[in-house]
Amino acid sequence: xxTGIVSYQLCDKEFDCxxxxxxxxxxxxxxxxPTRETEHAASLQTLPKGFLFTRNHCWLxxxxxxxxxxxxxxxxxxxxxxxxxxxxxxxxxxxxxxxxYSWIVLEGGALPFSSPLHGSVAAINGRVVDDPxxxxxxxxxxxxxxxxxxxxxxxxxxHFWNMREAQRQYSLDLAELKELLITNSHHExxxxxxxxxxxxxxxxxxxxxxxxxxxxLILREFLTPKNK
Numbered sequence: 001x002x003t004g005i006v007s008y009q010l011c012d013k014e015f016d017c018x019x020x021x022x023x024x025x026x027x028x029x030x031x032x033x034p035t036r037e038t039e040h041a042a043s044l045q046t047l048p049k050g051f052l053f054t055r056n057h058c059w060l061x062x063x064x065x066x067x068x069x070x071x072x073x074x075x076x077x078x079x080x081x082x083x084x085x086x087x088x089x090x091x092x093x094x095x096x097x098x099x100x101y102s103w104i105v106l107e108g109g110a111l112p113f114s115s116p117l118h119g120s121v122a123a124i125n126g127r128v129v130d131d132p133x134x135x136x137x138x139x140x141x142x143x144x145x146x147x148x149x150x151x152x153x154x155x156x157x158x159h160f161w162n163m164r165e166a167q168r169q170y171s172l173d174l175a176e177l178k179e180l181l182i183t184n185s186h187h188e189x190x191x192x193x194x195x196x197x198x199x200x201x202x203x204x205x206x207x208x209x210x211x212x213x214x215x216x217l218i219l220r221e222f223l224t225p226k227n228k
Contacts, residue, residue: 108216
């Protein structure tokens with residue numbers, strides 16, 4: 001009855017909501033925690049269709065046989081709370097796969113990202129440099145980092161995931177990140193799971209609890225093996 005669904009006319013428990021199985025079941029249904037399947041479906045919608053994805057949460061948009069556009073998948077980008085700056089390679093720079101090519105500067109430090117391919121930088125996204133908040137936008141034409149000229153066989157010979165494969169692994173990664181947050185905050189907050197999904201107010205609550213520097217160190221620990 002405290003759920004507001006069962007009217008008083010139907011109550012045969014003398015309004016003892018604390019011991020009512022119907023009331024308990026309704027409350028459980030209303031506050032049911034997200035399952036792996038629901039998290040999977042929600043995150044799946046954030047990944048751009050027709051793109052390829054990398055182990056370190058980057059996406060690749062194939063422009064043509066020798067040109068690719070690179071960005072950071074929006075699920076991870078949403079965890080960059082109020083990024084301060086985006087540092088990108090300069091036009092014409094020669095970069096090698098698995099070497100650091102850009103940094104996302106947060107309040108607590110700079111997160112490095114490695115290159116998904118060998119190649120030369122054809123263009124950088126000046127808009128995201130001027131406004132780092134664009135990183136978390138769903139539209140790839142706003143959130144991309146740079147365009148890379150590559151060898152014709154580079155993409156075909158690379159190890160990349162399609163959208164569904166990426167979602168499967170990224171869901172596991174988010175679970176790992178949740179555990180890192182719980183371990184480092186020394187408090188099992190059930191809201192962490194929702195925070196990873198929405199990156200909003202609950203993320204601010206975590207930052208308030210553990211601090212910007214600790215949060216940065218957790219993200220860096222999470223990303224370090226994936227950049228190799």
